[in-house]
Amino acid sequence: MNFRRLFAVMLKEMRQMRRDRITLAMIVGIPVMQLVLFGYAINLNLRGLSAGIADQAGTAGARALVMDMVATGVIAPTQTVNTPQELMASLRRGEISVGVVIPPDFERRRIDGREAVQVLVDGSDTVVQSAAVQLAQMPLDNSVALANATGAREVTARQIAVVSFYNPERRSAVNIVPGLIGVILTMTMVLFTGVSIVRERERGNMELLIATPVSRSELMIGKVLPYVGIGLVQTTLVLLLGLWLFKVPVRGSVLDVYVAALLLIVANLTLGLMISTKAQSQFQAMQMSFFVFLPSILLSGFMFPFAGMPRVIQWLAEVLPLTHFLRLIRGVMLRGAGLPELWPDVAALIAFTAVMMTLAISRFRKRLD
Structure with a gap:
């Protein structure tokens, strides 16, 4: 060579x-x-998911619950609507990834220990679905304090239900x-x-x-x-x-x-x-x-x-x-x-x-x- x-x-x-x-x-x-x-x-730890809020109760406890959810950083409210049907339409159009439904009898459900809130999730993205599940497991400090002040039972994770649409099998x-x-x-x-x-x-x-x-x-x-x-x-x-x-x-x-x-x-x-x-x-x-x-x-x-x-x-x-x-x-x-x-x-x-x-x-x- x-x-x-x-x-x-x-x-x-x-x-x-x-x-x-x-x-x-x-x-x-x-x-x-x-x-x-x-x-x-690239960030797999999702924060600020676009969310719609349907607060049909309009009470201090409902507003405190929404504030707790926003404080987690998982969701960022971009829409305020009146009915769950409007949230579903926004989910279908892709305008939001998460919808929070607070029913009119929210306070009674919370006191009775029943399911009080529904979180509607666009489950077509499994990562978004996993991030939204955190909302059902978070400690609701402000809501708990408000419940204790009125003599009600504490809000537990079981009272917040996450409902996944479009891909429930994940x-x-x-x-x-x-x-x-x-x-x-x-x-x-x-x-x-x-x-x-x-x-x-x-x-x-x-x-x-x-x-x-x-x-x-x-x-x-x-x-x-x-x-x-x-x-x-x-x-x-x-x-x-x-x-x-x-x-x-x-x-x-x-x-x-x-x-x-x-x-x-x-x-x-x-x-x-x-x-x-x-x-x-x-x-x-x-x-x-x-x-x-x-x-x-x-x-x-x-x-x-x-x-x-x-x-x-x-x-x-x-x-x-x-x-x-x-x-x-x-x-x-x-x-x-x-x-x-x-x-x-x-x-x-x-x-x-x-x-x-x-x-x-x-x-x-x-x-x-």
Whole structure:
């Protein structure tokens, strides 16, 4: 072995790496991103779950009980309603994760030692369900003191009942399988179109496209449409396997499931086109796609609960298409909600698609340089 030639090859590779900004960004960016995401953004100890309160008693004891629950930090009231039916509607739309129902005869139930409060939980997320169970086990100091002052018996954990909806068996597959649709579509769709433009350059087909009368818009849209069918086939495959192997229910409309999948497919394809107009090679396109996969999987709520993330990270996650799709697909499949009830996430995916397609078309030029 000639060490001089070996050193020359090594030096050439290092110089080439130095010129490749994408590779340099991967070398520094991946460890930094993982450290920040796992150390700062990921939190399994849930706090501040969005909650709705239906206080039908309106007594001092009921208000003290709500204050005790809020003081635990597990819930953060975002809605005040009059009936349990309104809480159930908010749970179905995904506006809240927990609902607290205090009946009109709360004081009598408490004195008699009967079930006095119901905590309604969106059990489609097993982590949220486990966090809400803490409310039934907490010491209600203020309520106990108030009860003792009136000569009543103490409030015990048995008087607070936690009722889980949408996944009473607490099966992880019920929560994971709908999310897998989004993860698979994100990984495949972004990568497919991410390499599409640079592949034309590397194979020498760009010269042919330049000579044709095809406009930029026609080329971009034409690149997207074939993969839409592939994405719908993947959606069907995951749905059938989820139903057959894991008995995952589809409580809402199957049409809504496919419309939600279609919105994510188009959003990811346009994101891939945007990456393709920036990358100089297929390898660079794959590297840039990886920068999308990692935060999408970690921050969207697929692997880790969204409610446990810091507020700043939640704002960042709202930019990701997978975040909105998970709310849609779990709302339709597990809670039986309709897409009109989940319109904010539908609008977010449409807006994301429009922005990415506009940027991709504006950045693409029918020339070789």
